[in-house]
Amino acid sequence: MAKTGTNPIDGKAATTKKTFSRTTSASIGINAHPGIIWALLTNASDFPRWNSTVTSIEGRIAPGETIRLKSILDEKRVFKLRVTDMTPEKAMTWQDGMAPFFKGVRQYQLTAGQGGQTRFVMTERIGGLMFPMAAKHIPDFNPVFEQFANDLKKEAETIQKAKN
Amino acid sequence: MDTERFNAAFEDHRPQLRAFLLRMTASTEDAEDLVQDTYLKAHAGLSGYRGESSLKTWIFAIGSNLARDLLRHRKRWPEHATDICREAALANREFLGEMMQIRMTSPQGQFEIREHIAFCFTCISKSLPLEQQLVLLLKEVCEFRVKEIAGIIGNTEAMVKYYLHTARQKMIGIFDNRCSLISKNGICHQCSELNGIFNPKQNLQEELVKIEMARDAENKDKETLFDLRMRIIQAIDPYESEAAELQLHHLQHNKQVIENYLEKN
Numbered sequence: 001m002a003k004t005g006t007n008p009i010d011g012k013a014a015t016t017k018k019t020f021s022r023t024t025s026a027s028i029g030i031n032a033h034p035g036i037i038w039a040l041l042t043n044a045s046d047f048p049r050w051n052s053t054v055t056s057i058e059g060r061i062a063p064g065e066t067i068r069l070k071s072i073l074d075e076k077r078v079f080k081l082r083v084t085d086m087t088p089e090k091a092m093t094w095q096d097g098m099a100p101f102f103k104g105v106r107q108y109q110l111t112a113g114q115g116g117q118t119r120f121v122m123t124e125r126i127g128g129l130m131f132p133m134a135a136k137h138i139p140d141f142n143p144v145f146e147q148f149a150n151d152l153k154k155e156a157e158t159i160q161k162a163k164n
Numbered sequence: 165m166d167t168e169r170f171n172a173a174f175e176d177h178r179p180q181l182r183a184f185l186l187r188m189t190a191s192t193e194d195a196e197d198l199v200q201d202t203y204l205k206a207h208a209g210l211s212g213y214r215g216e217s218s219l220k221t222w223i224f225a226i227g228s229n230l231a232r233d234l235l236r237h238r239k240r241w242p243e244h245a246t247d248i249c250r251e252a253a254l255a256n257r258e259f260l261g262e263m264m265q266i267r268m269t270s271p272q273g274q275f276e277i278r279e280h281i282a283f284c285f286t287c288i289s290k291s292l293p294l295e296q297q298l299v300l301l302l303k304e305v306c307e308f309r310v311k312e313i314a315g316i317i318g319n320t321e322a323m324v325k326y327y328l329h330t331a332r333q334k335m336i337g338i339f340d341n342r343c344s345l346i347s348k349n350g351i352c353h354q355c356s357e358l359n360g361i362f363n364p365k366q367n368l369q370e371e372l373v374k375i376e377m378a379r380d381a382e383n384k385d386k387e388t389l390f391d392l393r394m395r396i397i398q399a400i401d402p403y404e405s406e407a408a409e410l411q412l413h414h415l416q417h418n419k420q421v422i423e424n425y426l427e428k429n
Binding site for chain 2 (some may be wrong): 049159160
């Protein structure tokens with residue numbers, strides 16, 4: 001069951017709700033090199049193979065590029081997201097919408113975790129002046145974020161275990 | 165290292181390099197050219213070889229880069245390339261006649277299912293993105309280590325593992341869907357068809373029992389079956405085996421058919 005709050009436990013998502021915004025975050029420790037996780041997060045066409053929350057991504061995941069993503073959140077909708085920031089093996093930001101009315105910002109972060117783990121954190125803030133009107137139509141992100149994080153962990157650890 | 169020692173070492177590695185380049189290009193002509201170019205480039209750069217990697221790794225790095233340069237702008241083969249080629253072969257009496265002639269007269273004209281498994285792998289691996297195909301061959305067929313492959317392709321070990329994993333998953337998926345040797349639902353029966361044509365007196369089941377991958381298909385997981393397939397391929401030198409002329413002739417045919425297909429599609 002997804003928790004609501006600001007400090008998600010490993011593999012679980014949490015959402016913080018405010019009047020003009022909502023922020024969902026999931027975090028998980030992964031026993032894999034950040035380069036492997038980064039490869040999974042930046043190879044668009046390969047996403048649907050390992051990530052059960054994404055049905056397709058078209059385009060290149062590279063700075064300044066726009067990708068077209070279909071998610072199980074709403075299979076009829078194509079999310080057009082712009083890749084705005086990328087620091088290899090560390091962080092990446094995708095954005096859509098138009099400030100100040102409505103904007104979504106998704107950030108991925110990789111940091112060194114405990115015991116040689118890589119800590120993966122995924123955060124999405126959606127908000128703006130129009131947010132209160134749209135809020136009730138936006139589905140709960142927590143289950144999908146948890147699924148995303150756990151799929152990533154499973155796939156990255158499988159690759160990490162490959163024979164050298 | 166002096167030229168004499170280098171030449172001797174290069175000759176030791178030449179057969180595996182040539183087989184690797186043949187599997188990359190699916191072309192005997194390209195493979196021969198690339199081996200020659202690898203030699204010339206390695207020889208010219210010999211003074212720059214510092215021994216940080218083994219000579220074999222260094223030679224394969226040169227060969228891999230030359231192959232990449234050659235193949236970068238060529239289209240990937242479709243996953244069902246062998247279906248397209250089968251149709252073309254059945255409509256081409258001249259080709260079938262040549263095959264029979266080789267089968268009857270050449271010392272390297274035997275038809276063996278193992279050889280066809282290796283041949284089929286070459287065709288299907290050409291449907292992978294170039295980096296994945298390269299890493300898969302270097303790891304699973306040439307048996308380089310991940311660290312060595314990272315040096316050969318000039319990328320991180322993490323990316324090598326990623327390419328290897330994605331390549332394996334794609335190939336496992338394709339074989340699971342296509343290969344009737346390992347899957348009851350496999351749609352491709354070319355091994356048994358060709359064995360029936362070239363070895364009409366042979367009992368197919370007896371032949372299949374000799375191949376661990378086919379014999380134990382029901383009891384092994386897909387990853388293990390793929391590893392068994394790789395073991396078959398590792399053991400075959402496509403230029404030196406008793407089936408070499410037959411299979412190389414067949415490969416040349418497939419390459420021509422697929423190039424024509426890719427031009428039109």
